[in-house]
Amino acid sequence: MPSWKDLKKNPGLWRNLILRSEIISAVREFFSKKGFLEVNTPLLLPAVIPESYLDVFSTYLKNRRGIKKRMFLAASPEASIKKMLVSINRNCFEITKSFRNGETDSNLHNPEFTILEWYRLKADYKKIITDCQDLILHIYNKISEKFPDQPNFKHSFPPVIRYRNSSINLSAPWKKISIKKALEKYSGISFADITGGQDSADPFTPDRITAFARKKGYSFSLNTTWEQLFNQIYLNEIEPNLVKYGKPVIIYDFPKPLAALAKVKKGDNRLVERFEFYIGGIELGDCYTELTDFREQKNRFEKNIREIKKYNKTAIYPDQEFLECLKTGLPECAGIAVGLDRLVMLFADLADIKDTIFYG
Amino acid sequence: MAKITTSNFQKGLFIEFKNDIHQIAEFKHVNPGKGSAFVRTKLKNIRTGNTLEFTYKSGEAVKQLPVYIREMQYLYKNNSHHIFMDQKSFEQYLLSEVVTGKFGQVLKEGEIYQVYVHESDAVGIRIPKRVSLKVVEAEEGIKGNTVTGAKKTVTTETGVKVQVPLFIKKGDVISIDPESGEYLERIN
Known part of the structure; x- marks a missing residue:
C-alpha cells in the first residue's frame, strides 16, 4: 500500500506506479487507434442503477441555500455511458474511478478503484472477446519493450508472463469454457439438474440446487438464494481450476440470476450473454451483450430494489432516467468493465490490489 | 460450542469444518462479478496439519470450537x-x-x-517458524571446495539429518524451518 512515506523510504515501489501509468497509456492508445471516443461521465450522481449485491457511497450535496440533496458516488460508469450511446453513433471507452462501499479486507477489491469500460455498437459479446485478446497483447507488447528488465516477462514470442508462480501464454485464441461445461467438468453437476431443463417454468427455484448443496456439504437456510449457492459452488469448485490452463480463460454464458444488465441468450432463456475473463486466476473483466429491452430492465430494477431493502444495503434512488433512455431505444451493443488495478497486479506480479494504488 | 458468522472471522480462530477441527489461517472477502459477497478462507486441519481452501457465503453460520x-x-x-x-x-x-x-x-x-x-x-x-538444533555429527568441509551452494549432511541433537552449507562444524547451533526441514542459518 504505497503512501508518500512508503515511496520516500523505498523508491523501488515507484516501479509499480510507473508500470501502472504505462498500462493506462497503452489502453488509451489501443482504443484511439480503433477510433473509439474517450468519454468522461460523472462520479457524483443523483440516482443509480439498483444493484443488490453492491453497497454504494451515499452523501449530500448542499446548495447555496443550505438545502441538502442526497447524492451517490458512481459504482461504475455503465449507466452514464449507455445514456450517451442513445444519442451518439460511436464506440466509446472510459477510464475512471468507481466506488463500492464495504469492499474492504480483500486482496482483489478496494472501495475506490479504477475501471476501464468500453462499448461497441452493433456487436455482441463475442466481438468483445477479440477486443480483450488484442488489448492484453497490445499492453504486453508496449510494456515489455519499455521495461526490458521486468522479472516476470520478456519481450518475446510467444508472449508469456509469470504471475504468482504460474506462466500464462497471452497469445490468441484464449481458452473458452461455458459455465455449463465447467459445471459438469469440475462439479459433476449438469445445468439441467439445477434448473430443470430448457422449458422449465421456474428454473431458479432453490429446491433443485439445494439438493446438490446438501450432498456436497454446503450449508443453507430458507433465505439462501439460487445465486448464492451457485456462486459458492463456482468459487469452491470451478474458479480455482481456471488458473491451470496456462492461458487466459473466458468463462461464458452465465445463468440468468447472475444477469445484471446482460441480454438473455438466444435459444435458452435460462442463460444470459455474459462472459468473464481470467488471467493467472484473477478475474479481470465482465462483459455482456447489453440488455436493450426496457421492460425486462424494469423488472430487474424492481427485483433489485426489493433485495436492497431486504439485505439492509444503503438506500438508493433508482435511476429512472436510465429506464427512460432504454425506452427511447439503446442501440444493439456489447460492453465490458475491466479492473485496471487488477491489470496492474497481473503485469507487476503483485498479490494485493493495494500495492497498485497510491494512497496519498 | 458457540455459533459465529463469517463477520467474526479472525486469523487463528478454531472452527468446525466437515466434522473436524480447523484453524483459520487466512481469510479474504470476495465479490464475484455481479454476485453476492463471499469469504475465502485457508483452513488448517490441526489434527493432520493439512491446509485447504473453502469459500463461505458472507454471513454464513459456523461453529467456533473451544x-x-x-x-x-x-x-x-x-x-x-x-x-x-x-x-x-x-x-x-x-x-x-x-x-x-x-x-x-x-x-x-x-x-x-x-x-x-x-x-x-x-x-x-503450535509449530514455530524456526527451531535451533545443535550439530552432533558433521564431516569436515572438503578444503578447496568453493562451489557456491555446495551442501553436506549433518546429524543434529534430536537425530534428524539436515542439509547444510560446508562451513557448518560439529558443535555449531543451526536454525532450521521445522515444516520443511530446511537449513536457515548458523546461530552461534
Whole structure:
C-alpha cells in the first residue's frame, strides 16, 4: 500500500506506479487507434442503477441555500455511458474511478478503484472477446519493450508472463469454457439438474440446487438464494481450476440470476450473454451483450430494489432516467468493465490490489 | 460450542469444518462479478496439519470450537506417540506423530511447547517458524571446495539429518524451518 512515506523510504515501489501509468497509456492508445471516443461521465450522481449485491457511497450535496440533496458516488460508469450511446453513433471507452462501499479486507477489491469500460455498437459479446485478446497483447507488447528488465516477462514470442508462480501464454485464441461445461467438468453437476431443463417454468427455484448443496456439504437456510449457492459452488469448485490452463480463460454464458444488465441468450432463456475473463486466476473483466429491452430492465430494477431493502444495503434512488433512455431505444451493443488495478497486479506480479494504488 | 458468522472471522480462530477441527489461517472477502459477497478462507486441519481452501457465503453460520493453548513439557516418544506433560496440572497428553508431522523429529525432551487442547484431548501443536538444533555429527568441509551452494549432511541433537552449507562444524547451533526441514542459518 504505497503512501508518500512508503515511496520516500523505498523508491523501488515507484516501479509499480510507473508500470501502472504505462498500462493506462497503452489502453488509451489501443482504443484511439480503433477510433473509439474517450468519454468522461460523472462520479457524483443523483440516482443509480439498483444493484443488490453492491453497497454504494451515499452523501449530500448542499446548495447555496443550505438545502441538502442526497447524492451517490458512481459504482461504475455503465449507466452514464449507455445514456450517451442513445444519442451518439460511436464506440466509446472510459477510464475512471468507481466506488463500492464495504469492499474492504480483500486482496482483489478496494472501495475506490479504477475501471476501464468500453462499448461497441452493433456487436455482441463475442466481438468483445477479440477486443480483450488484442488489448492484453497490445499492453504486453508496449510494456515489455519499455521495461526490458521486468522479472516476470520478456519481450518475446510467444508472449508469456509469470504471475504468482504460474506462466500464462497471452497469445490468441484464449481458452473458452461455458459455465455449463465447467459445471459438469469440475462439479459433476449438469445445468439441467439445477434448473430443470430448457422449458422449465421456474428454473431458479432453490429446491433443485439445494439438493446438490446438501450432498456436497454446503450449508443453507430458507433465505439462501439460487445465486448464492451457485456462486459458492463456482468459487469452491470451478474458479480455482481456471488458473491451470496456462492461458487466459473466458468463462461464458452465465445463468440468468447472475444477469445484471446482460441480454438473455438466444435459444435458452435460462442463460444470459455474459462472459468473464481470467488471467493467472484473477478475474479481470465482465462483459455482456447489453440488455436493450426496457421492460425486462424494469423488472430487474424492481427485483433489485426489493433485495436492497431486504439485505439492509444503503438506500438508493433508482435511476429512472436510465429506464427512460432504454425506452427511447439503446442501440444493439456489447460492453465490458475491466479492473485496471487488477491489470496492474497481473503485469507487476503483485498479490494485493493495494500495492497498485497510491494512497496519498 | 458457540455459533459465529463469517463477520467474526479472525486469523487463528478454531472452527468446525466437515466434522473436524480447523484453524483459520487466512481469510479474504470476495465479490464475484455481479454476485453476492463471499469469504475465502485457508483452513488448517490441526489434527493432520493439512491446509485447504473453502469459500463461505458472507454471513454464513459456523461453529467456533473451544480450543485452548497449554504450555506443555515434552517428555519422550512412545511408539507412534509423543508424550507431553501439562505444566500446571501435571497431566500427561498424547499427540500422534501424524499430527506433529516433520516437527515431531525436532522435538527436544524437557523443552516447553504450546499444545492445542480440545475437550480433554491434545489435538495439535503450535509449530514455530524456526527451531535451533545443535550439530552432533558433521564431516569436515572438503578444503578447496568453493562451489557456491555446495551442501553436506549433518546429524543434529534430536537425530534428524539436515542439509547444510560446508562451513557448518560439529558443535555449531543451526536454525532450521521445522515444516520443511530446511537449513536457515548458523546461530552461534
